[in-house]
Amino acid sequence: MDTIADHLLARTGDPRPGLVAGADTWTWAEVVDSSRARAAWLARHRAPGPFHLAVLLDNVPEFAFWLGATALAGAVTVGANPTHRGPDLARDLAHTRCQLLVTDRGHLPLVDGLDLGPALGVVSTTNPRVLLVDDPDQHAPLDDPGLVDPPFDAVGEDALGYLIFTSGTSGAPKACRCTQGRLARIGAAVAQIYAITADDVCYVAMPLFHSNALMAGWSPTLVAGATLALPSGGRFSASGFLSDVRRHGVTYFNYVGKPLSYILATPEGPDDADNTLTRVFGNEGAEDDLARFAARFDCTVVDSYGSTEGGATVQRTPDTPHGALGRAPADTLVVDPGTGEECALAHFDADGRLTNPEQSIGELVSKSGGAGFEGYWDNNDAERARLRNGWYWTGDLAYRDESGFFYFAGRSDDWLRVDGENFAAAPVARILERHPDVVLAVVYAVPDPVSGDQVMAALQWRPGSVFDPDAFASFLTAQADLGTKWVPRFVRVSEALPTTATSKVLTRTLRAERWRCPDPVWWSPDRTPGAGYRRLDPADVDALERTVAGHPGVSTS
16 A cells, blocks of 8 residues: 555445544544545535645544545645734645635634635635535535545555645745655554554644644554544643543654643643553654653653654664754765865763854755655745755754764754854753743844844743742853853743744744743843843833844844
8 A cells, every 4th residue: 555545445444443532433434434525525626727625624523534535536635724824824825726725614714805826716605615614504515425435546656645834933834745655654654663553542633734743643543543533622732631641542642842841831640640641752842851751641752853844864762862863864964054064073071062063063964865855836946945966955953973963953044143153042942941940942043233143042931930030040050061152141931932833933933023022021231141130121122122223134123
């Protein structure tokens, strides 16, 4: 079986549980029949041009049925991101030339009245190319038993099946192409590595429009014939996580970004380890959270590096040192993007501080990764940026030590230059996340009034805790590996930082808001560890805006 359609059809007539959500259960046979009926609807409504279906839904059963429907019909699922609004969301769907939209009344206001391109037009309740799944009149044809077994042409493994938008945390999102064959192969690999079988219950709480949900959750569940469990209410909830695990007997959970941090921030119970969860797999989890989560919930947590594009991977091994991503294939390098030369190996002092960041930090590159990258939809410039000289350039900064372990250093635009010293943001954020009340930290550049950058940190503070600026300054003093140039000049403290739907922090939003933001900001006139912080007031903000008005590339509008 080489395609998602093949794996779905293999579940035909299967009486085992295929999908659970809340108090409802569907057998695999029912999932297949529901997907077939929707595939027939797609075939009847197909228009000339790319056969692209936009799905704007939470993680509800209908989303799973439409994933199956597009696979059977040879259509392409375009997952619409509900955190994008107005022109951004319209751009996503017009750019990908969607000709049909599946949504519900709850999401309709996000697109109502928007022009989503010539194939789909202006969204309204009377647009025949828009289907509201919770409208009884529109939903009725999907339950017609006469539509369960329509004839479909065989779908090849090279058929485009999914356009998956990158997260867009630091720039405009791009629509990554993914064929049915590639997703089926990824699903099979994940199912094999994590020993997922038909007896497992896989909890997919990450948004189904995102690559992590499709590649680490939905597709391995389908390939193994396991049970897909969706979150109560259709969205990830840190407070509802453990109750969902217990209700459905969840054995496997996938994540991306900071969900582990959010779950760990919930009140701890004496019986948290009393659950069915055995395996957790994801990427971009905070280093210290992996062991804490495994201990608290009595499970194995594996975190690795990967991307929607699939051009490079780094796998954690048992001997991976603290703070490292792991090891990668031999043709994975850290390269100076300016010269194309491999960077020097990283060196550390007795306190574990990186001593040669300017020489060792570069872009993570795979010499063979281009073979697995299937390109972006209608974006040749972005493809050329990824594939240069036959190599795949990830856009991520990294460094590698003498033992071959790779360390993440941020995105390619996460460099800071303070007083002539260049350094990456990620190592600074990792130090700040040692503070017991910091749920997560993001470090980014704000303009210096003379030249270069100043360091700003946005901290998501643990609920119920109060930020003490003097205690925080003392904490910084105690961090032996915090370079003097790395000390945050500005500290933004928030109950919830702006994030994508997959809980990745929107650094570009933080960088744009700087100190003119809805959260309290403290600043230090002296960057040295131990220097005091005081609260920024409106007069300070106005003065700062005036001083940086002439900074190259800075707009204060």
